[in-house]
Amino acid sequence: EVQLLGSGGGFIQPGGSLRLSCAASGFTFSDYAMSWVRQAPGKGLEWVSAIVASGRNAYYADSVKGRFTISRDNSKNTLYLQMNSLRVEDTALYFCAARTNMVTEDYWGQGTLVTVSS
Amino acid sequence: DIVMTQSPDSLAVSLGERATINCRSSQSVLYSSNNKNYLAWYQQRQGQPPKLLIYWASTRESGVPDRFSGSGSGTDFTLTISSLQAEDVAVYYCQQYYYTPRTFGQGTKLEIK
Numbered sequence: 549e550v551q552l553l554g555s556g557g558g559f560i561q562p563g564g565s566l567r568l569s570c571a572a573s574g575f576t577f578s579d580y581a582m583s584w585v586r587q588a589p590g591k592g593l594e595w596v597s598a599i600v601a602s603g604r605n606a607y608y609a610d611s612v613k614g615r616f617t618i619s620r621d622n623s624k625n626t627l628y629l630q631m632n633s634l635r636v637e638d639t640a641l642y643f644c645a646a647r648t649n650m651v652t653e654d655y656w657g658q659g660t661l662v663t664v665s666s
Numbered sequence: 667d668i669v670m671t672q673s674p675d676s677l678a679v680s681l682g683e684r685a686t687i688n689c690r691s692s693q694s695v696l697y698s699s700n701n702k703n704y705l706a707w708y709q710q711r712q713g714q715p716p717k718l719l720i721y722w723a724s725t726r727e728s729g730v731p732d733r734f735s736g737s738g739s740g741t742d743f744t745l746t747i748s749s750l751q752a753e754d755v756a757v758y759y760c761q762q763y764y765y766t767p768r769t770f771g772q773g774t775k776l777e778i779k
Binding site: 595598607609649651653654659 | 716718721766767773
């Protein structure tokens with residue numbers, strides 16, 4: 549069974565940093581691209597970032613480019629999102645997702661909540 | 667960025683009746699080389715992560731009931747639920763994965779009438 553377990557969320561002041569983690573199991577993590585998608589309270593889905601299976605290439609939404617860094621450790625089956633210079637508008641539930649169908653996000657974690665507020 | 671626009675924003679349908687949700691992209695998501703539309707539909711029930719229902723605009727994900735179907739090409743797409751069940755109450759999102767960044771529609775909230 550595919551499982552994606554997110555952690556690292558919390559309450560942080562504007563300008564601060566957080567690192568989210570997503571521990572994957574139930575599939576060969578190193579074979580598939582992974583993504584982060586976020587959802588602000590009561591709002592829709594926003595794609596944030598993605599990384600290819602090897603970790604060599606990463607992609608970002610304009611809203612987080614230069615502030616967030618996606619990475620992965622295939623030896624630990626773990627996906628990361630380093631979030632710097634956090635803003636109030638980054639407050640959201642952050643989902644990690646896997647592309648095991650090689651097409652789009654087909655497995656999703658339960659999400660980890662990030663709250664940015666003074 | 668590609669803008670995905672869904673209609674309606676909300677929809678109330680009686681149990682057993684048909685529900686139709688539309689999605690329009692600001693640019694075509696049809697890749698001519700493979701004749702595939704890079705369009706997916708997701709269902710998000712309250713308090714749950716999104717669930718993939720359909721990709722390639724019309725390919726049903728494994729385990730998804732056949733009352734869910736997707737159609738359309740280019741810039742205009744439709745998700746149809748042929749006979750609404752109580753468990754289909756959710757918000758539905760379309761997503762294009764042709765361009766980076768991948769973008770979602772604003773969501774359509776489906777309720778029981």
